[in-house]
Amino acid sequence: MNKMPMSNFHVRLPLARTVVDQFMGLKPHPTKCLATYIWIDGTGEYLRSKTRTLNEAPKDISQYPIWNYDGSSTGQAEGRDSDTHLKPVAQYPDPFLGGQSRLVLCETYNHKMEPTKTNHRFKCNQIMSKHLKEKIWLGMEQEYLLLDRDQYPLGWPKHGFPEPQGKYYCSVGADRVFGREIIDVHYLACLHAGLQLFGTNAEVTPGQWEFQLGTCEGISMGDQLWMARYLLYRIAEQYGVCVTLDPKPQITSAYNCFSRSLHFHSFYLINL
Incomplete structure:
Protein backbone atom coordinates (compact mmCIF):
# COMPACT_ATOMS: atom_id res chain seq x y z
CA MET A 1 0.00 0.00 0.00
CA ASN A 2 1.37 3.41 -0.96
CA LYS A 3 1.83 5.83 1.88
CA MET A 4 -0.10 9.07 1.75
CA PRO A 5 2.30 11.97 1.04
CA MET A 6 2.99 14.33 3.91
CA SER A 7 2.01 17.28 1.73
CA ASN A 8 0.77 17.93 -1.77
CA PHE A 9 1.42 21.39 -3.12
CA HIS A 10 -0.61 20.64 -6.25
CA VAL A 11 -3.75 20.98 -4.10
CA ARG A 12 -5.04 24.51 -4.42
CA LEU A 13 -5.16 26.37 -1.11
CA PRO A 14 -7.03 28.03 0.48
CA LEU A 15 -9.70 25.40 -0.04
CA ALA A 16 -13.27 26.19 -1.17
CA ARG A 17 -12.81 29.96 -1.08
CA THR A 18 -16.25 30.59 -2.59
CA VAL A 19 -17.89 28.55 0.18
CA VAL A 20 -15.92 30.46 2.82
CA ASP A 21 -16.96 33.76 1.25
CA GLN A 22 -20.61 32.68 1.35
CA PHE A 23 -20.58 32.09 5.09
CA MET A 24 -18.27 34.97 5.96
CA GLY A 25 -20.87 37.15 4.23
CA LEU A 26 -23.37 36.39 6.99
CA LYS A 27 -24.19 39.39 9.16
CA PRO A 28 -22.23 39.41 12.44
CA HIS A 29 -24.20 38.58 15.58
CA PRO A 30 -25.66 41.87 16.89
CA THR A 31 -24.42 41.48 20.48
CA LYS A 32 -22.04 38.54 20.91
CA CYS A 33 -18.29 39.09 20.77
CA LEU A 34 -15.99 36.53 19.17
CA ALA A 35 -12.75 37.24 21.03
CA THR A 36 -9.63 35.90 19.32
CA TYR A 37 -6.85 35.60 21.92
CA ILE A 38 -3.39 36.03 20.35
CA TRP A 39 -0.04 35.27 21.97
CA ILE A 40 3.66 34.78 21.26
CA ASP A 41 4.69 31.13 21.53
CA GLY A 42 7.83 29.51 22.94
CA THR A 43 9.97 30.53 19.97
CA GLY A 44 9.55 34.18 20.92
CA GLU A 45 8.93 34.80 17.21
CA TYR A 46 5.75 33.06 16.08
CA LEU A 47 2.14 33.71 17.04
CA ARG A 48 -0.72 31.44 18.12
CA SER A 49 -4.41 32.20 18.51
CA LYS A 50 -7.75 30.74 19.51
CA THR A 51 -11.27 32.15 19.71
CA ARG A 52 -14.05 32.15 22.29
CA THR A 53 -17.56 33.61 22.51
CA LEU A 54 -18.39 36.38 24.98
CA ASN A 55 -21.95 37.59 25.54
CA GLU A 56 -20.91 41.13 24.70
CA ALA A 57 -17.77 43.05 23.81
CA PRO A 58 -15.96 44.21 26.97
CA LYS A 59 -15.53 47.97 27.20
CA ASP A 60 -12.18 47.67 28.96
CA ILE A 61 -9.31 45.21 28.57
CA SER A 62 -9.55 44.29 32.27
CA GLN A 63 -13.03 42.85 31.64
CA TYR A 64 -11.74 40.05 29.41
CA PRO A 65 -11.43 36.73 31.26
CA ILE A 66 -8.04 35.08 31.71
CA TRP A 67 -7.96 31.97 29.53
CA ASN A 68 -5.63 28.99 29.34
CA TYR A 69 -4.04 26.69 26.75
CA ASP A 70 -1.71 23.70 26.49
CA GLY A 71 1.75 25.24 26.84
CA SER A 72 3.46 21.91 26.16
CA SER A 73 2.23 22.21 22.56
CA THR A 74 3.71 25.70 22.10
CA GLY A 75 7.14 25.17 23.70
CA GLN A 76 6.19 27.01 26.89
CA ALA A 77 5.55 24.26 29.44
CA GLU A 78 6.37 20.68 30.42
CA GLY A 79 3.76 17.99 29.90
CA ARG A 80 3.19 17.49 33.63
CA ASP A 81 2.35 21.18 34.19
CA SER A 82 1.08 22.21 30.78
CA ASP A 83 -1.62 24.70 31.81
CA THR A 84 -0.47 28.11 30.58
CA HIS A 85 -2.52 31.25 31.02
CA LEU A 86 -3.47 34.10 28.71
CA LYS A 87 -3.85 37.55 30.24
CA PRO A 88 -5.43 40.07 27.82
CA VAL A 89 -3.43 43.31 27.53
CA ALA A 90 -4.73 45.04 24.38
CA GLN A 91 -7.82 44.77 22.17
CA TYR A 92 -8.54 45.76 18.58
CA PRO A 93 -11.61 45.60 16.28
CA ASP A 94 -11.52 42.35 14.28
CA PRO A 95 -11.39 43.06 10.51
CA PHE A 96 -12.04 39.39 9.69
CA LEU A 97 -15.22 38.72 11.68
CA GLY A 98 -16.50 42.28 12.07
CA GLY A 99 -19.39 43.29 14.32
CA GLN A 100 -18.56 43.18 18.02
CA SER A 101 -15.66 40.76 17.52
CA ARG A 102 -12.22 41.64 18.85
CA LEU A 103 -8.58 40.65 18.42
CA VAL A 104 -7.08 40.37 21.91
CA LEU A 105 -3.32 40.47 22.43
CA CYS A 106 -2.27 38.50 25.51
CA GLU A 107 0.69 38.02 27.82
CA THR A 108 1.53 34.43 28.78
CA TYR A 109 1.94 33.04 32.31
CA ASN A 110 2.86 29.57 33.54
CA HIS A 111 0.82 27.37 35.88
CA LYS A 112 2.13 29.40 38.86
CA MET A 113 0.99 32.65 37.18
CA GLU A 114 4.60 33.68 36.61
CA PRO A 115 5.56 35.28 33.26
CA THR A 116 6.77 32.70 30.74
CA LYS A 117 10.31 32.98 29.34
CA THR A 118 9.04 34.59 26.15
CA ASN A 119 6.77 37.08 27.94
CA HIS A 120 9.18 39.97 27.44
CA ARG A 121 6.29 42.42 27.42
CA PHE A 122 5.83 42.01 31.18
CA LYS A 123 9.25 43.48 32.02
CA CYS A 124 9.06 46.07 29.24
CA ASN A 125 5.73 47.33 30.55
CA GLN A 126 7.16 47.65 34.06
CA ILE A 127 9.92 49.90 32.71
CA MET A 128 7.61 51.92 30.47
CA SER A 129 5.18 52.48 33.34
CA LYS A 130 7.93 54.19 35.36
CA HIS A 131 8.52 56.75 32.60
CA LEU A 132 5.01 57.76 31.55
CA LYS A 133 5.77 61.45 32.13
CA GLU A 134 8.51 61.31 29.49
CA LYS A 135 5.93 60.42 26.81
CA ILE A 136 8.14 57.99 24.89
CA TRP A 137 7.14 58.07 21.21
CA LEU A 138 8.22 55.28 18.92
CA GLY A 139 8.03 54.34 15.25
CA MET A 140 8.95 51.02 13.67
CA GLU A 141 9.71 49.69 10.20
CA GLN A 142 9.04 46.00 9.53
CA GLU A 143 10.44 44.32 6.42
CA TYR A 144 9.35 40.86 5.33
CA LEU A 145 9.46 38.43 2.40
CA LEU A 146 6.48 36.66 0.85
CA LEU A 147 6.95 32.95 0.09
CA ASP A 148 4.88 30.31 -1.62
CA ARG A 149 3.99 27.21 0.39
CA ASP A 150 7.18 25.37 -0.54
CA GLN A 151 9.15 28.27 0.99
CA TYR A 152 10.29 29.82 -2.29
CA PRO A 153 10.12 33.63 -2.67
CA LEU A 154 6.92 34.75 -4.35
CA GLY A 155 7.46 35.62 -8.01
CA TRP A 156 10.91 34.04 -8.29
CA PRO A 157 11.63 31.52 -11.10
CA LYS A 158 11.66 28.01 -9.60
CA HIS A 159 15.02 26.97 -11.01
CA GLY A 160 17.00 30.17 -10.91
CA PHE A 161 17.14 33.73 -9.67
CA PRO A 162 15.31 36.89 -10.72
CA GLU A 163 16.98 39.70 -12.60
CA PRO A 164 19.49 41.81 -10.63
CA GLN A 165 18.29 44.30 -8.05
CA GLY A 166 17.53 47.83 -9.08
CA LYS A 167 14.10 47.70 -10.67
CA TYR A 168 12.04 46.31 -7.76
CA TYR A 169 12.15 49.01 -5.07
CA CYS A 170 8.84 50.96 -4.93
CA SER A 171 8.13 49.65 -8.41
CA VAL A 172 5.03 48.91 -10.49
CA GLY A 173 4.42 46.10 -12.98
CA ALA A 174 3.82 42.35 -13.10
CA ASP A 175 7.52 41.64 -13.78
CA ARG A 176 8.66 43.74 -10.80
CA VAL A 177 6.08 43.51 -8.02
CA PHE A 178 4.67 40.33 -6.46
CA GLY A 179 1.93 40.08 -3.85
CA ARG A 180 0.54 43.61 -3.89
CA GLU A 181 -2.97 42.25 -3.24
CA ILE A 182 -1.81 40.98 0.16
CA ILE A 183 -0.12 44.26 1.02
CA ASP A 184 -3.17 46.38 0.14
CA VAL A 185 -5.56 44.16 2.12
CA HIS A 186 -3.13 44.19 5.07
CA TYR A 187 -3.05 48.00 4.95
CA LEU A 188 -6.84 48.25 5.12
CA ALA A 189 -7.09 45.60 7.85
CA CYS A 190 -4.55 47.44 10.03
CA LEU A 191 -6.47 50.69 9.73
CA HIS A 192 -9.76 48.91 10.51
CA ALA A 193 -8.14 47.46 13.64
CA GLY A 194 -7.08 50.94 14.77
CA LEU A 195 -3.34 50.44 14.23
CA GLN A 196 -1.17 53.49 13.51
CA LEU A 197 -0.01 52.24 10.12
CA PHE A 198 2.02 55.03 8.52
CA GLY A 199 2.75 53.51 5.13
CA THR A 200 4.06 50.63 3.05
CA ASN A 201 6.28 50.02 0.01
CA ALA A 202 7.91 47.32 -2.11
CA GLU A 203 11.55 46.69 -1.19
CA VAL A 204 14.77 45.94 -3.12
CA THR A 205 14.35 42.15 -3.37
CA PRO A 206 11.45 40.80 -5.47
CA GLY A 207 8.70 39.57 -3.14
CA GLN A 208 10.02 41.74 -0.30
CA TRP A 209 7.86 44.45 1.30
CA GLU A 210 7.90 46.85 4.23
CA PHE A 211 5.36 48.59 6.42
CA GLN A 212 5.88 51.41 8.89
CA LEU A 213 4.05 51.84 12.20
CA GLY A 214 3.84 54.89 14.39
CA THR A 215 4.01 57.21 16.02
CA CYS A 216 2.97 55.12 19.06
CA GLU A 217 3.46 55.92 22.72
CA GLY A 218 5.27 53.51 25.03
CA ILE A 219 4.21 49.88 25.22
CA SER A 220 1.60 50.30 22.49
CA MET A 221 4.44 50.28 19.92
CA GLY A 222 5.21 46.64 20.61
CA ASP A 223 1.55 45.72 20.93
CA GLN A 224 0.70 47.22 17.56
CA LEU A 225 3.72 45.66 15.86
CA TRP A 226 2.72 42.17 16.99
CA MET A 227 -0.88 42.77 15.96
CA GLN A 250 19.23 31.39 2.68
CA ILE A 251 17.34 31.17 -0.60
CA THR A 252 17.90 34.87 -1.35
CA SER A 253 21.67 34.32 -1.67
CA ALA A 254 23.41 37.55 -2.66
CA TYR A 255 20.26 39.68 -2.70
CA ASN A 256 19.91 42.38 -0.07
CA CYS A 257 17.28 41.56 2.49
CA PHE A 258 15.88 42.93 5.69
CA SER A 259 16.45 45.49 8.34
CA ARG A 260 14.20 46.61 11.17
CA SER A 261 14.40 50.22 12.27
CA LEU A 262 13.22 51.80 15.51
CA HIS A 263 12.70 55.56 15.79
CA PHE A 264 12.66 57.06 19.29
CA HIS A 265 11.57 60.43 20.67
CA SER A 266 10.51 61.62 24.09
CA PHE A 267 8.94 64.74 25.56
CA TYR A 268 12.22 65.55 27.32
CA LEU A 269 14.37 65.15 24.19
CA ILE A 270 12.09 67.33 22.06
CA ASN A 271 12.03 70.09 24.69
CA LEU A 272 15.76 70.20 25.47
Missing part, protein backbone atom coordinates in the same frame (compact mmCIF):
# COMPACT_ATOMS: atom_id res chain seq x y z
CA ALA A 228 0.22 44.05 12.54
CA ARG A 229 2.28 40.88 12.12
CA TYR A 230 -0.69 38.74 13.11
CA LEU A 231 -2.89 40.47 10.54
CA LEU A 232 -0.20 39.97 7.90
CA TYR A 233 0.10 36.24 8.65
CA ARG A 234 -3.67 35.77 8.60
CA ILE A 235 -4.20 37.64 5.34
CA ALA A 236 -1.32 35.86 3.61
CA GLU A 237 -2.78 32.56 4.84
CA GLN A 238 -6.02 33.33 3.01
CA TYR A 239 -4.03 33.73 -0.22
CA GLY A 240 -2.08 30.50 0.36
CA VAL A 241 1.11 32.53 0.90
CA CYS A 242 3.69 32.40 3.73
CA VAL A 243 5.59 35.27 5.37
CA THR A 244 9.11 35.25 6.77
CA LEU A 245 10.71 37.94 8.92
CA ASP A 246 14.12 36.23 8.62
CA PRO A 247 16.63 39.06 7.96
CA LYS A 248 18.60 36.93 5.47
CA PRO A 249 16.75 33.86 4.16
Whole structure:
Protein backbone atom coordinates (compact mmCIF):
# COMPACT_ATOMS: atom_id res chain seq x y z
CA MET A 1 0.00 0.00 0.00
CA ASN A 2 1.37 3.41 -0.96
CA LYS A 3 1.83 5.83 1.88
CA MET A 4 -0.10 9.07 1.75
CA PRO A 5 2.30 11.97 1.04
CA MET A 6 2.99 14.33 3.91
CA SER A 7 2.01 17.28 1.73
CA ASN A 8 0.77 17.93 -1.77
CA PHE A 9 1.42 21.39 -3.12
CA HIS A 10 -0.61 20.64 -6.25
CA VAL A 11 -3.75 20.98 -4.10
CA ARG A 12 -5.04 24.51 -4.42
CA LEU A 13 -5.16 26.37 -1.11
CA PRO A 14 -7.03 28.03 0.48
CA LEU A 15 -9.70 25.40 -0.04
CA ALA A 16 -13.27 26.19 -1.17
CA ARG A 17 -12.81 29.96 -1.08
CA THR A 18 -16.25 30.59 -2.59
CA VAL A 19 -17.89 28.55 0.18
CA VAL A 20 -15.92 30.46 2.82
CA ASP A 21 -16.96 33.76 1.25
CA GLN A 22 -20.61 32.68 1.35
CA PHE A 23 -20.58 32.09 5.09
CA MET A 24 -18.27 34.97 5.96
CA GLY A 25 -20.87 37.15 4.23
CA LEU A 26 -23.37 36.39 6.99
CA LYS A 27 -24.19 39.39 9.16
CA PRO A 28 -22.23 39.41 12.44
CA HIS A 29 -24.20 38.58 15.58
CA PRO A 30 -25.66 41.87 16.89
CA THR A 31 -24.42 41.48 20.48
CA LYS A 32 -22.04 38.54 20.91
CA CYS A 33 -18.29 39.09 20.77
CA LEU A 34 -15.99 36.53 19.17
CA ALA A 35 -12.75 37.24 21.03
CA THR A 36 -9.63 35.90 19.32
CA TYR A 37 -6.85 35.60 21.92
CA ILE A 38 -3.39 36.03 20.35
CA TRP A 39 -0.04 35.27 21.97
CA ILE A 40 3.66 34.78 21.26
CA ASP A 41 4.69 31.13 21.53
CA GLY A 42 7.83 29.51 22.94
CA THR A 43 9.97 30.53 19.97
CA GLY A 44 9.55 34.18 20.92
CA GLU A 45 8.93 34.80 17.21
CA TYR A 46 5.75 33.06 16.08
CA LEU A 47 2.14 33.71 17.04
CA ARG A 48 -0.72 31.44 18.12
CA SER A 49 -4.41 32.20 18.51
CA LYS A 50 -7.75 30.74 19.51
CA THR A 51 -11.27 32.15 19.71
CA ARG A 52 -14.05 32.15 22.29
CA THR A 53 -17.56 33.61 22.51
CA LEU A 54 -18.39 36.38 24.98
CA ASN A 55 -21.95 37.59 25.54
CA GLU A 56 -20.91 41.13 24.70
CA ALA A 57 -17.77 43.05 23.81
CA PRO A 58 -15.96 44.21 26.97
CA LYS A 59 -15.53 47.97 27.20
CA ASP A 60 -12.18 47.67 28.96
CA ILE A 61 -9.31 45.21 28.57
CA SER A 62 -9.55 44.29 32.27
CA GLN A 63 -13.03 42.85 31.64
CA TYR A 64 -11.74 40.05 29.41
CA PRO A 65 -11.43 36.73 31.26
CA ILE A 66 -8.04 35.08 31.71
CA TRP A 67 -7.96 31.97 29.53
CA ASN A 68 -5.63 28.99 29.34
CA TYR A 69 -4.04 26.69 26.75
CA ASP A 70 -1.71 23.70 26.49
CA GLY A 71 1.75 25.24 26.84
CA SER A 72 3.46 21.91 26.16
CA SER A 73 2.23 22.21 22.56
CA THR A 74 3.71 25.70 22.10
CA GLY A 75 7.14 25.17 23.70
CA GLN A 76 6.19 27.01 26.89
CA ALA A 77 5.55 24.26 29.44
CA GLU A 78 6.37 20.68 30.42
CA GLY A 79 3.76 17.99 29.90
CA ARG A 80 3.19 17.49 33.63
CA ASP A 81 2.35 21.18 34.19
CA SER A 82 1.08 22.21 30.78
CA ASP A 83 -1.62 24.70 31.81
CA THR A 84 -0.47 28.11 30.58
CA HIS A 85 -2.52 31.25 31.02
CA LEU A 86 -3.47 34.10 28.71
CA LYS A 87 -3.85 37.55 30.24
CA PRO A 88 -5.43 40.07 27.82
CA VAL A 89 -3.43 43.31 27.53
CA ALA A 90 -4.73 45.04 24.38
CA GLN A 91 -7.82 44.77 22.17
CA TYR A 92 -8.54 45.76 18.58
CA PRO A 93 -11.61 45.60 16.28
CA ASP A 94 -11.52 42.35 14.28
CA PRO A 95 -11.39 43.06 10.51
CA PHE A 96 -12.04 39.39 9.69
CA LEU A 97 -15.22 38.72 11.68
CA GLY A 98 -16.50 42.28 12.07
CA GLY A 99 -19.39 43.29 14.32
CA GLN A 100 -18.56 43.18 18.02
CA SER A 101 -15.66 40.76 17.52
CA ARG A 102 -12.22 41.64 18.85
CA LEU A 103 -8.58 40.65 18.42
CA VAL A 104 -7.08 40.37 21.91
CA LEU A 105 -3.32 40.47 22.43
CA CYS A 106 -2.27 38.50 25.51
CA GLU A 107 0.69 38.02 27.82
CA THR A 108 1.53 34.43 28.78
CA TYR A 109 1.94 33.04 32.31
CA ASN A 110 2.86 29.57 33.54
CA HIS A 111 0.82 27.37 35.88
CA LYS A 112 2.13 29.40 38.86
CA MET A 113 0.99 32.65 37.18
CA GLU A 114 4.60 33.68 36.61
CA PRO A 115 5.56 35.28 33.26
CA THR A 116 6.77 32.70 30.74
CA LYS A 117 10.31 32.98 29.34
CA THR A 118 9.04 34.59 26.15
CA ASN A 119 6.77 37.08 27.94
CA HIS A 120 9.18 39.97 27.44
CA ARG A 121 6.29 42.42 27.42
CA PHE A 122 5.83 42.01 31.18
CA LYS A 123 9.25 43.48 32.02
CA CYS A 124 9.06 46.07 29.24
CA ASN A 125 5.73 47.33 30.55
CA GLN A 126 7.16 47.65 34.06
CA ILE A 127 9.92 49.90 32.71
CA MET A 128 7.61 51.92 30.47
CA SER A 129 5.18 52.48 33.34
CA LYS A 130 7.93 54.19 35.36
CA HIS A 131 8.52 56.75 32.60
CA LEU A 132 5.01 57.76 31.55
CA LYS A 133 5.77 61.45 32.13
CA GLU A 134 8.51 61.31 29.49
CA LYS A 135 5.93 60.42 26.81
CA ILE A 136 8.14 57.99 24.89
CA TRP A 137 7.14 58.07 21.21
CA LEU A 138 8.22 55.28 18.92
CA GLY A 139 8.03 54.34 15.25
CA MET A 140 8.95 51.02 13.67
CA GLU A 141 9.71 49.69 10.20
CA GLN A 142 9.04 46.00 9.53
CA GLU A 143 10.44 44.32 6.42
CA TYR A 144 9.35 40.86 5.33
CA LEU A 145 9.46 38.43 2.40
CA LEU A 146 6.48 36.66 0.85
CA LEU A 147 6.95 32.95 0.09
CA ASP A 148 4.88 30.31 -1.62
CA ARG A 149 3.99 27.21 0.39
CA ASP A 150 7.18 25.37 -0.54
CA GLN A 151 9.15 28.27 0.99
CA TYR A 152 10.29 29.82 -2.29
CA PRO A 153 10.12 33.63 -2.67
CA LEU A 154 6.92 34.75 -4.35
CA GLY A 155 7.46 35.62 -8.01
CA TRP A 156 10.91 34.04 -8.29
CA PRO A 157 11.63 31.52 -11.10
CA LYS A 158 11.66 28.01 -9.60
CA HIS A 159 15.02 26.97 -11.01
CA GLY A 160 17.00 30.17 -10.91
CA PHE A 161 17.14 33.73 -9.67
CA PRO A 162 15.31 36.89 -10.72
CA GLU A 163 16.98 39.70 -12.60
CA PRO A 164 19.49 41.81 -10.63
CA GLN A 165 18.29 44.30 -8.05
CA GLY A 166 17.53 47.83 -9.08
CA LYS A 167 14.10 47.70 -10.67
CA TYR A 168 12.04 46.31 -7.76
CA TYR A 169 12.15 49.01 -5.07
CA CYS A 170 8.84 50.96 -4.93
CA SER A 171 8.13 49.65 -8.41
CA VAL A 172 5.03 48.91 -10.49
CA GLY A 173 4.42 46.10 -12.98
CA ALA A 174 3.82 42.35 -13.10
CA ASP A 175 7.52 41.64 -13.78
CA ARG A 176 8.66 43.74 -10.80
CA VAL A 177 6.08 43.51 -8.02
CA PHE A 178 4.67 40.33 -6.46
CA GLY A 179 1.93 40.08 -3.85
CA ARG A 180 0.54 43.61 -3.89
CA GLU A 181 -2.97 42.25 -3.24
CA ILE A 182 -1.81 40.98 0.16
CA ILE A 183 -0.12 44.26 1.02
CA ASP A 184 -3.17 46.38 0.14
CA VAL A 185 -5.56 44.16 2.12
CA HIS A 186 -3.13 44.19 5.07
CA TYR A 187 -3.05 48.00 4.95
CA LEU A 188 -6.84 48.25 5.12
CA ALA A 189 -7.09 45.60 7.85
CA CYS A 190 -4.55 47.44 10.03
CA LEU A 191 -6.47 50.69 9.73
CA HIS A 192 -9.76 48.91 10.51
CA ALA A 193 -8.14 47.46 13.64
CA GLY A 194 -7.08 50.94 14.77
CA LEU A 195 -3.34 50.44 14.23
CA GLN A 196 -1.17 53.49 13.51
CA LEU A 197 -0.01 52.24 10.12
CA PHE A 198 2.02 55.03 8.52
CA GLY A 199 2.75 53.51 5.13
CA THR A 200 4.06 50.63 3.05
CA ASN A 201 6.28 50.02 0.01
CA ALA A 202 7.91 47.32 -2.11
CA GLU A 203 11.55 46.69 -1.19
CA VAL A 204 14.77 45.94 -3.12
CA THR A 205 14.35 42.15 -3.37
CA PRO A 206 11.45 40.80 -5.47
CA GLY A 207 8.70 39.57 -3.14
CA GLN A 208 10.02 41.74 -0.30
CA TRP A 209 7.86 44.45 1.30
CA GLU A 210 7.90 46.85 4.23
CA PHE A 211 5.36 48.59 6.42
CA GLN A 212 5.88 51.41 8.89
CA LEU A 213 4.05 51.84 12.20
CA GLY A 214 3.84 54.89 14.39
CA THR A 215 4.01 57.21 16.02
CA CYS A 216 2.97 55.12 19.06
CA GLU A 217 3.46 55.92 22.72
CA GLY A 218 5.27 53.51 25.03
CA ILE A 219 4.21 49.88 25.22
CA SER A 220 1.60 50.30 22.49
CA MET A 221 4.44 50.28 19.92
CA GLY A 222 5.21 46.64 20.61
CA ASP A 223 1.55 45.72 20.93
CA GLN A 224 0.70 47.22 17.56
CA LEU A 225 3.72 45.66 15.86
CA TRP A 226 2.72 42.17 16.99
CA MET A 227 -0.88 42.77 15.96
CA ALA A 228 0.22 44.05 12.54
CA ARG A 229 2.28 40.88 12.12
CA TYR A 230 -0.69 38.74 13.11
CA LEU A 231 -2.89 40.47 10.54
CA LEU A 232 -0.20 39.97 7.90
CA TYR A 233 0.10 36.24 8.65
CA ARG A 234 -3.67 35.77 8.60
CA ILE A 235 -4.20 37.64 5.34
CA ALA A 236 -1.32 35.86 3.61
CA GLU A 237 -2.78 32.56 4.84
CA GLN A 238 -6.02 33.33 3.01
CA TYR A 239 -4.03 33.73 -0.22
CA GLY A 240 -2.08 30.50 0.36
CA VAL A 241 1.11 32.53 0.90
CA CYS A 242 3.69 32.40 3.73
CA VAL A 243 5.59 35.27 5.37
CA THR A 244 9.11 35.25 6.77
CA LEU A 245 10.71 37.94 8.92
CA ASP A 246 14.12 36.23 8.62
CA PRO A 247 16.63 39.06 7.96
CA LYS A 248 18.60 36.93 5.47
CA PRO A 249 16.75 33.86 4.16
CA GLN A 250 19.23 31.39 2.68
CA ILE A 251 17.34 31.17 -0.60
CA THR A 252 17.90 34.87 -1.35
CA SER A 253 21.67 34.32 -1.67
CA ALA A 254 23.41 37.55 -2.66
CA TYR A 255 20.26 39.68 -2.70
CA ASN A 256 19.91 42.38 -0.07
CA CYS A 257 17.28 41.56 2.49
CA PHE A 258 15.88 42.93 5.69
CA SER A 259 16.45 45.49 8.34
CA ARG A 260 14.20 46.61 11.17
CA SER A 261 14.40 50.22 12.27
CA LEU A 262 13.22 51.80 15.51
CA HIS A 263 12.70 55.56 15.79
CA PHE A 264 12.66 57.06 19.29
CA HIS A 265 11.57 60.43 20.67
CA SER A 266 10.51 61.62 24.09
CA PHE A 267 8.94 64.74 25.56
CA TYR A 268 12.22 65.55 27.32
CA LEU A 269 14.37 65.15 24.19
CA ILE A 270 12.09 67.33 22.06
CA ASN A 271 12.03 70.09 24.69
CA LEU A 272 15.76 70.20 25.47
